[in-house]
Amino acid sequence: MTDPDRFKDALLAELQSLRAFAISITGNVERADDLVQDTVVKAWTNMNGYTEGTNIRAWLFTILRNTFYSDFRKRSREVEDDGAHASRLAVHAPQHGHMDLEDFRRALAQLPDDQREALILVGASGFSYEEAAEICGCALGTIKSRINRARARLGEMLSVTSGADFGPDADSYAALAGADGGGAKTD
Amino acid sequence: MISPQFPDVTFRLKKAANMDRHKPATVVDARQEARQTDGAQSPAGDDVVQQAIGSQLRAVYDEVVRLPVPDRFLSLLSSLDGRPTLPASGKEQES
Numbered sequence: 001m002t003d004p005d006r007f008k009d010a011l012l013a014e015l016q017s018l019r020a021f022a023i024s025i026t027g028n029v030e031r032a033d034d035l036v037q038d039t040v041v042k043a044w045t046n047m048n049g050y051t052e053g054t055n056i057r058a059w060l061f062t063i064l065r066n067t068f069y070s071d072f073r074k075r076s077r078e079v080e081d082d083g084a085h086a087s088r089l090a091v092h093a094p095q096h097g098h099m100d101l102e103d104f105r106r107a108l109a110q111l112p113d114d115q116r117e118a119l120i121l122v123g124a125s126g127f128s129y130e131e132a133a134e135i136c137g138c139a140l141g142t143i144k145s146r147i148n149r150a151r152a153r154l155g156e157m158l159s160v161t162s163g164a165d166f167g168p169d170a171d172s173y174a175a176l177a178g179a180d181g182g183g184a185k186t187d
Numbered sequence: 188m189i190s191p192q193f194p195d196v197t198f199r200l201k202k203a204a205n206m207d208r209h210k211p212a213t214v215v216d217a218r219q220e221a222r223q224t225d226g227a228q229s230p231a232g233d234d235v236v237q238q239a240i241g242s243q244l245r246a247v248y249d250e251v252v253r254l255p256v257p258d259r260f261l262s263l264l265s266s267l268d269g270r271p272t273l274p275a276s277g278k279e280q281e282s
């Protein structure tokens with residue numbers, strides 16, 4: 001039985017991380033916030049499905065990701081079409097964002113969604129390979145190979161594109177979600 | 188001056204120009220450094236590049252993690268009690 005007060009504190013503590021992950025898979029702050037809201041409500045409703053002592057962040061990320069792929073993505077796709085480009089450009093680097101990182105954001109955006117997701121989970125969110133595999137519902141080896149390919153590709157792109165002149169509207173947050181604004185496209 | 192066969196050699200960015208700023212090492216820095224320390228194209232050089240990629244990834248992601256959480260989530264959380272109801276998600280959040 002999960003203690004509601006402790007559970008609520010834990011939810012509160014994870015909001016920032018949840019939101020960052022949501023932004024990284026939706027590429028859009030507004031949709032990310034809707035996704036986080038759905039996730040928080042689902043988590044609260046199913047709190048007894050959480051085993052105390054296990055990694056609550058991984059548990060929440062799994063809910064968030066499943067929510068995105070099961071219903072959220074379909075729903076948001078319907079209203080997205082025409083607005084996709086505009087909304088992506090509206091989401092810029094934070095004022096304090098490092099312009100030096102633009103090349104990297106651009107390169108990250110060009111990764112296939114599944115590779116970028118795996119890389120972010122392990123390389124930026126601090127999950128183990130095992131946890132990332134669980135969150136993504138795939139085999140450990142799949143996560144490892146996605147990350148290896150992502151790193152190799154980034155290494156190539158950043159070697160080649162360094163010094164290239166990127167325009168002022170280079171994607172930023174959106175870059176975390178890919179050039180197409182999110183989704184599970186693998187190409 | 189880009190030579191496809193030897194991409195490393197074409198980068199002349201000065202590491203010094205980046206050293207005193209608070210930012211993650213770039214891949215270009217990393218390659219430069221690798222060349223200086225143990226020659227071009229070595230496996231150790233790849234490690235340095237991967238470290239640069241790792242630090243830039245964390246820097247980019249941390250900028251997003253540090254964004255302030257909107258009040259709507261704090262209200263949502265404080266509205267949760269023992270008998271959760273399902274608020275409609277979507278456009279009409281209180282702001």
